[in-house]
Amino acid sequence: MQRPRANIIQRKYHPQLTILIPFFQQLTGVNVIMLYAPVLFKTIGFGDNASLMSAVIAGLVNVFSTLVSACYAGRASRRKLFFEGGTQMLVCQILLGTLIWLELGTGSQGHVSDGMAIVIVALICVYVSGFARSWSQLLQS
Numbered sequence: 001m002q003r004p005r006a007n008i009i010q011r012k013y014h015p016q017l018t019i020l021i022p023f024f025q026q027l028t029g030v031n032v033i034m035l036y037a038p039v040l041f042k043t044i045g046f047g048d049n050a051s052l053m054s055a056v057i058a059g060l061v062n063v064f065s066t067l068v069s070a071c072y073a074g075r076a077s078r079r080k081l082f083f084e085g086g087t088q089m090l091v092c093q094i095l096l097g098t099l100i101w102l103e104l105g106t107g108s109q110g111h112v113s114d115g116m117a118i119v120i121v122a123l124i125c126v127y128v129s130g131f132a133r134s135w136s137q138l139l140q141s
Contacts, residue, residue, distance in 0.1 A: 028131060028135065029089075029093060030128075030131045030135070033058065033127060034059070034062065037054065037055035037058050037059075038051040038052050038054075041121075044117065054121050054124075057121065058125060061129055062128045062131070065128065065131075065133060069085075069136060070136070081133050082135075084130075084133065084134070085131065085132075085133035085135070087130075088127070088130030088134075089127055089131055089134070092127035095123055096127065099116065100112075100120065103116050
């Protein structure tokens with residue numbers, strides 16, 4: 001009988017646990033989204049209250065998506081969830097970067113239009129959902 005929790009603490013897995021997983025998790029950019037969300041939203045032109053509310057929304061999406069993916073992980077392989085979530089995150093990052101660059105790089109004095117702000121918040125929520133689907137399942141062996 002396989003015991004993944006007992007096997008993971010073996011010495012041969014220490015480099016992956018102590019170096020590689022944290023390294024690649026940092027490269028996903030989730031810390032920028034989750035920790036600096038109010039600053040990010042304020043930078044694109046939201047007011048103080050809207051910035052905090054958008055950060056709360058992103059946090060709630062993270063919690064909800066983690067719960068849903070924990071239930072779904074029994075039906076689908078963790079590898080499949082990891083690659084689907086990673087692809088979702090990559091697409092969202094490319095779209096977010098492009099939209100913010102187009103909006104802020106065109107001389108808009110640091111503010112985006114109301115419609116674009118909603119799109120940016122929605123893309124951030126989709127990104128956070130992809131993170132919860134992929135990385136939270138990777139860390140739950």
